[in-house]
Amino acid sequence: MIELHYFAGIRVLTGIPKESVNFSNQTVEDLWKWADEKYPGIRNSSARIAVNEEYALPSDVIESGDVVAFIPPVSGG
Amino acid sequence: MKAFEVVTEPIIPQLYADYVLRPEAGAVTLFTGHVREWTKGVRTLYLAYEAYVPMAEKKLAEIGREIEDKWEGTSVAIAHRIGELQISDIAVVIAVSSPHRKTAYEANEYAIERIKEIVPIWKKEIWEDGEEWIGDQKKKPKEEIV
Numbered sequence: 757m758i759e760l761h762y763f764a765g766i767r768v769l770t771g772i773p774k775e776s777v778n779f780s781n782q783t784v785e786d787l788w789k790w791a792d793e794k795y796p797g798i799r800n801s802s803a804r805i806a807v808n809e810e811y812a813l814p815s816d817v818i819e820s821g822d823v824v825a826f827i828p829p830v831s832g833g
Numbered sequence: 834m835k836a837f838e839v840v841t842e843p844i845i846p847q848l849y850a851d852y853v854l855r856p857e858a859g860a861v862t863l864f865t866g867h868v869r870e871w872t873k874g875v876r877t878l879y880l881a882y883e884a885y886v887p888m889a890e891k892k893l894a895e896i897g898r899e900i901e902d903k904w905e906g907t908s909v910a911i912a913h914r915i916g917e918l919q920i921s922d923i924a925v926v927i928a929v930s931s932p933h934r935k936t937a938y939e940a941n942e943y944a945i946e947r948i949k950e951i952v953p954i955w956k957k958e959i960w961e962d963g964e965e966w967i968g969d970q971k972k973k974p975k976e977e978i979v
């Protein structure tokens with residue numbers, strides 16, 4: 757299982773702030789495909805994926821127990 | 834207080850200036866970013882900020898390290914407030930000390946630019962007739978066509 761967190765505009769799209777899903781030993785790219793099927797349009801949101809609080813590359817592998825966040829374009833300051 | 838933090842209570846800037854002040858510092862720049870009422874002719878009633886708190890604090894600390902590596906002798910503290918903020922409230926404070934003023938100014942501006950690039954914090958503008966997460970690109974292509 758991995759934990760997924762959704763923020764700001766992405767949370768509006770998913771309708772939930774977080775969820776746990778069965779997903780392991782697959783890449784960030786695989787997660788994008790999974791997410792875009794479940795939440796159509798999420799991929800076009802310009803969001804980035806962070807794994808365990810660090811921005812991840814498409815080829816990075818997600819392991820069971822990881823905390824993954826969808827980070828839409830930030831607007832702090 | 835921590836040197837790099839996300840807070841929910843009103844920010845007291847002096848705490849951060851005091852934190853970075855050291856005997857070898859000849860300058861401290863203290864930047865405060867405030868909630869603005871008018872943006873491109875649209876009136877904001879108030880803002881709501883949200884953060885991925887653990888990652889945001891980590892990224893603020895990373896910016897601090899970048900500055901201390903880039904400009905020798907600097908010391909940095911940054912706080913960002915989240916939750917509902919009213920017009921003129923302080924949303925962010927950046928304190929930088931350095932031996933000389935030029936570096937303190939430059940490093941302070943660098944910090945706010947980096948915050949806007951990498952720190953997972955989002956603002957929602959609430960207007961009289963609606964609201965929107967800023968930075969949310971979903972609606973942008975449509976708006977650009979219009």
